Amino acid sequence: MIMKNGNSLPREIAPGIFWLGDCLEQQHKGMTYHSYNAAFLLTGNESSILIETGHPKDFPEIERQMVEILSHDQPPLKHLFITHQETPHSGGLGRVLQNWPNITVHGDVADYHLAFPNHKSQLKNMEVGDKIDIGGRQLIAVEPVIRDLRTSLWAFDTGANTLFPGDGFAYSHYHWDGHCGRVAEEAESLDLKDVLAVFAERALYWTTTTDMNIYVDKLEELMDELKVEIVAPTHGLPVTDLAATMPKVREGLISEGNVNT
Amino acid sequence: MSVSSVTELVAGKVYALHNTFELNGKISAYPEKARGFSPANCYLLIDEKAAMLLDTGYTAHEGAILEQLDSLLDREMPLSIFPLRINEFMSVCNTMAIAKRFNVVECFSNVPNIEEWVEFETLRGEERNPILKTTLVGRGEQSQVFLGEKRKISVLTAPIRLISTRWIYDESSKILFSSDMFSHIWSDFENSPWQIGNNETDPVTDFKFVRSYLLNTRYWWIEGAHTKPIRNAIDDIYTRFNIQTIAPGYGTILRGRNHVVNQFKVLDEVLEKLDRQHILPAYVPRGLER
Numbered sequence: 001m002i003m004k005n006g007n008s009l010p011r012e013i014a015p016g017i018f019w020l021g022d023c024l025e026q027q028h029k030g031m032t033y034h035s036y037n038a039a040f041l042l043t044g045n046e047s048s049i050l051i052e053t054g055h056p057k058d059f060p061e062i063e064r065q066m067v068e069i070l071s072h073d074q075p076p077l078k079h080l081f082i083t084h085q086e087t088p089h090s091g092g093l094g095r096v097l098q099n100w101p102n103i104t105v106h107g108d109v110a111d112y113h114l115a116f117p118n119h120k121s122q123l124k125n126m127e128v129g130d131k132i133d134i135g136g137r138q139l140i141a142v143e144p145v146i147r148d149l150r151t152s153l154w155a156f157d158t159g160a161n162t163l164f165p166g167d168g169f170a171y172s173h174y175h176w177d178g179h180c181g182r183v184a185e186e187a188e189s190l191d192l193k194d195v196l197a198v199f200a201e202r203a204l205y206w207t208t209t210t211d212m213n214i215y216v217d218k219l220e221e222l223m224d225e226l227k228v229e230i231v232a233p234t235h236g237l238p239v240t241d242l243a244a245t246m247p248k249v250r251e252g253l254i255s256e257g258n259v260n261t
Numbered sequence: 262m263s264v265s266s267v268t269e270l271v272a273g274k275v276y277a278l279h280n281t282f283e284l285n286g287k288i289s290a291y292p293e294k295a296r297g298f299s300p301a302n303c304y305l306l307i308d309e310k311a312a313m314l315l316d317t318g319y320t321a322h323e324g325a326i327l328e329q330l331d332s333l334l335d336r337e338m339p340l341s342i343f344p345l346r347i348n349e350f351m352s353v354c355n356t357m358a359i360a361k362r363f364n365v366v367e368c369f370s371n372v373p374n375i376e377e378w379v380e381f382e383t384l385r386g387e388e389r390n391p392i393l394k395t396t397l398v399g400r401g402e403q404s405q406v407f408l409g410e411k412r413k414i415s416v417l418t419a420p421i422r423l424i425s426t427r428w429i430y431d432e433s434s435k436i437l438f439s440s441d442m443f444s445h446i447w448s449d450f451e452n453s454p455w456q457i458g459n460n461e462t463d464p465v466t467d468f469k470f471v472r473s474y475l476l477n478t479r480y481w482w483i484e485g486a487h488t489k490p491i492r493n494a495i496d497d498i499y500t501r502f503n504i505q506t507i508a509p510g511y512g513t514i515l516r517g518r519n520h521v522v523n524q525f526k527v528l529d530e531v532l533e534k535l536d537r538q539h540i541l542p543a544y545v546p547r548g549l550e551r
Binding site for chain 2: 055056057059060063084085086087088091092094095098099109110111113114115116117125128143144145147148149150151152153203205206209210211214215217218
């Protein structure tokens with residue numbers, strides 16, 4: 001793990017998958033929480049792909065982390081995949097393309113021609129099932145089970161069976177208890193019911209209004225179908241032991257759906 | 262291509278800055294199958310000694326928006342910026358560009374340090390962006406800010422929302438600025454007037470159209486949800502404020518009480534029928550058209 005200025009990232013969470021970014025402080029009901037607006041660098045045998053661009057505030061740090069990783073005999077960055085059009089996920093698109101001007105941008109590319117008009121020729125639209133081959137592994141666009149904008153997409157890496165669910169698994173963590181830079185299973189005091197609520201109030205309001213059993217069932221179905229082994233969420237801590245953590249995720253998400261019952 | 266136009270809503274007080282985009286399946290705020298044109302609308306509120314801009318528009322419209330502002334505003338006039346959805350490009354893309362040309366004295370936000378949320382370019386060499394002063398607005402249902410010394414601007418947590426969203430009510434003009442709600446009237450023509458007067462006919466608003474619009478845009482999740490708390494919150498705003506005009510962030514402005522009454526009535530009917538009491542929730546796959 002490389003530490004700089006108190007930041008625990010980047011961290012390689014699986015072979016060829018680097019977790020990038022830095023924490024964002026959030027106030028919620030008198031408490032200070034941290035959360036991530038992470039990006040992930042996925043390296044294949046022939047090329048690398050950046051998944052998400054991170055929050056605008058984090059881009060200089062993410063850029064530094066990427067340059068450092070790519071300088072260590074990694075294949076060149078050729079692609080950017082973005083889950084959806086909110087700025088904490090895609091706000092760095094222009095800055096990534098300023099630094100790596102020849103890469104292509106993938107996902108549901110709605111709106112980016114208006115937000116980043118100088119780069120519209122590099123936008124490559126994807127639908128569920130479309131693939132990007134980076135040599136030895138593929139990134140596949142998959143159904144975005146828990147999402148906000150209708151134009152969301154998730155991605156699945158066949159190399160390490162890792163799901164990149166964007167706003168799915170959106171939860172904060174406890175800076176005060178040393179969770180920053182840890183995976184979910186290492187953050188022993190993490191109360192998923194508590195930290196899922198922070199995001200539900202701020203970003204995923206709809207999850208408080210509906211029966212989340214339906215969405216959790218579908219999520220588990222998708223994860224079984226894909227044989228997911230690792231979850232790399234944009235906002236939450238990565239999940240590396242599904243058997244241990246998924247029951248807690250289910251409990252937390254379902255309790256959100258009961259807020260307004 | 263894009264068509265730019267300005268609508269004077271109240272002379273000297275409220276202007277809509279329209280900049281159009283094509284509806285071609287590639288606009289997240291509209292149904293995938295919608296075709297035609299619609300504008301992104303920023304709103305400029307002007308008082309004697311200060312002005313406020315609601316949303317800053319897309320980068321593709323940067324030049325046009327700066328020209329529109331130049332045509333309405335002295336560059337020295339103290340200007341505050343209020344992005345109604347801090348996470349969405351339409352609200353924040355041009356914040357820095359506007360701050361470079363105009364006298365931006367503050368940005369209203371529900372997050373601290375707004376400059377960390379609106380920086381979309383890598384600065385080179387000696388290049389520096391203006392420092393933006395953030396004025397935090399509360400997370401409660403309602404708060405108030407003032408434009409100039411007396412003009413009361415009510416800041417409302419959007420009662421129906423996908424992401425963090427604010428509605429604004431300007432008591433002086435009796436206009437509700439509704440961000441991504443009531444944005445369902447677009448046009449086959451790029452140079453449409455983008456407003457419907459009190460005695461003009463609303464060409465589309467009815468139960469079926471509004472229901473479909475909600476379910477095929479950012480309210481894809483609302484069928485089978487608990488809509489009663491949402492309906493109550495919408496009704497509270499409708500009852501408390503004397504709304505005479507609805508000014509959405511996209512699409513056509515609705516002017517006059519007749520339209521206001523009809524819009525809220527149809528929305529309430531749709532939400533009532535979508536409630537879990539009437540229809541059970543089911544998983545909604547991406548791209549499902551309803």
